[in-house]
Amino acid sequence: MRILVIEDEPRVSALVKRGLTAERYAVDICADGIEGLEYFEAFPYDLIILDLMLPRLPGAEVLQRIRRKNDHVPILILTAKDSVDDKVKLFELGADDYLTKPFAFAELLVRVKALLRRGPVNRSSTLRIGDLELDRLTQQVKRGGKRVELTAKEYSLLEYLMQNPDRVLSRNMIIEHVWDQSFDGITNIVDVYVRHLRTKVDEGQPFKMIRTVRGTGYMIRRSMEA
């Protein structure tokens, strides 16, 4: 998988490259819009990460030119703006997803993976990790075959964690997925719900699946080693 990062801030692109390379992706970096377009035409990319504020050619323009030539390649926008208007405009221009700075790398990684596996997305009716089972049809959760009673929010939270096993999910990501933007800044709500979820899912079990990653967020583990 080859990813093109068009970002003029060298330290941001370095971070992204380092992280993505560690996840075994091939990463090219361009520092301005014109150069980015040249790279895009020269190599077949599986994904493009595009900053909006670029020298020489603005990101929105780059986005439009890429879309004129190629409909398929997923494009993830990095932006420092976060008004609703801007977001709507981006989707109209052909962006597939956006990420507002500042972002946690974990968040970028989740989105990159989601975009790359688009198509055969995991929408199977049952999510299964170890002995934890979540049935999307009946909305029932079982651990080791035993029924676990969850509230609506706990269920949504568990579903989101199980969709991204072994991946750190930041509080912001969880808020955006499970609650919505109006809960911005009430990040302790995530901690409270995870604590309750943990009581119901992990208590009395030898293997604790829900893990806190300090300073970042939470993840659900398949096995001890992860």
Next chain:
Amino acid sequence: MNLNRNSLRARVTAFYVSMLAVALAVFCFAVYGGVRAYLTNSMQRTLIHTAETIIADYVVPLDTKGQAWFENEMSESYPQGISDPFVRVTQNGKVLYESGDIREPFVPVTGLPVPSNSTELNRFRRVTTGTGQPLMIYAKSYAASRGAPILVEAGADMEPLFHLLHSLVVILLVVMPVILLGAAVGGHLLMAGPLRPVVTLTEQAEHIGRKELGERLSVIRSGDELERLSLALNRMIDRLEEALAHNQRFSADASHELRTPLTIIHGELEALLEIPGLDTQTVEGISSALDESDRMSRIVHNLMTISRLDSGGERIEMRPIELTSVLKTTLDHMSLLAYEKAILVTCDASVPVWVTGDAMRLKQVIVNLVDNAIKYTSEGGRIEVTLQAQEDQAVLSVADTGIGIPIESLPFVFDRFYRADKARSRESGGTGLGLAIVKAICTAHNGVVSVESSENKGSTFKVQLPLLHLSGREAALLESAPTPAADSAAEERIIEVPIKP
């Protein structure tokens, strides 16, 4: 144009009609007074003239020519019964001649009292006859060479004069309102012309204020005050637009300048945490730095939100929202936060309350207020949330039994970064912007937020938003096309189960 009583047009018309009414009233009084004085004077002159003529022509030669001649001459000049004015000549109470009654109306001269003393001489006196007719009589005496002075009286019936004056009053009373009404209608119509540009200007300005600052008023090329007004307004919009653009540019720049380093800090710290074999102290340090960088990101994000809301840069999506269901869903989503602190949250909102606004933003108001209430209420406390429609306001109130706010801090709680209780709020990890966001959102929705508090007893935050009046059919129609908030509420009700402690 409707007849708005406060409109400039109505006021100018009213002013000018009342000025006209005053002028007309003065005019009427002057006319009445003038006519009355003129008629009275001319009657008096006639009476004086008649009396003097009789004395000079008939009374003076009476001595020499005799009584018979006198009566003959008098009856020729002042025939019995038809003389106007009527006359009477008496000497010592004895009638020498009287012209008698006038034909129409009948005036019974005979029997009119004779002036008894000298004060009634050479003067006009008013007498009312037995039949109620008002008379004016002038008496003049002539000192005869023999015998007592001869008294000559000339009189006239005043009724025709009063009749004339009465007719004049009637005419004036009828004509004046007609003139005034005509003036009011005409004035109101006339005002439409000069005021039309003002109306157009107002409509355009309202449109620009509501929608796009990019547009301009069409300048009225009349060379008068209105042209200056439209030019001045346009200059003002220029300045506004410039200031707004500047603010937005600054927000975008500041936002970019702050967010990029924050991204780097966050990324580098995350990468550091990935290094295997770190000791606990290092992990703790890095984690705490990550927490702070998160908080700073939130502050930047919130600041930008407030700045955009304040400047009108963020366009709020205005659609009909059923606030009761939004409130219930939101409280439901936050129930665990209260449960954690054993706080009882009650919600009194039974009827649907419709407002116009952005569901996400209004939800944020609820979230921030309730989160605040939970934060500042100690374990086992109570929070009462009510939502009611009062007249044309939707009133949401969040009352807690928390620590309250010192009275000297109350005016500032909605200010950015203001903390009433510095130590406590820092440990709770807030950004110091929650209430400022609430205020910015309320203002953007043409609403207000207020607070009442007494220390150690609790605080009550109250949000008032303009109520949207919907007919039952409209509400049903909107409910069948669910809003995002109502939708998610319905979806979540499916598997909601009570939480067991």
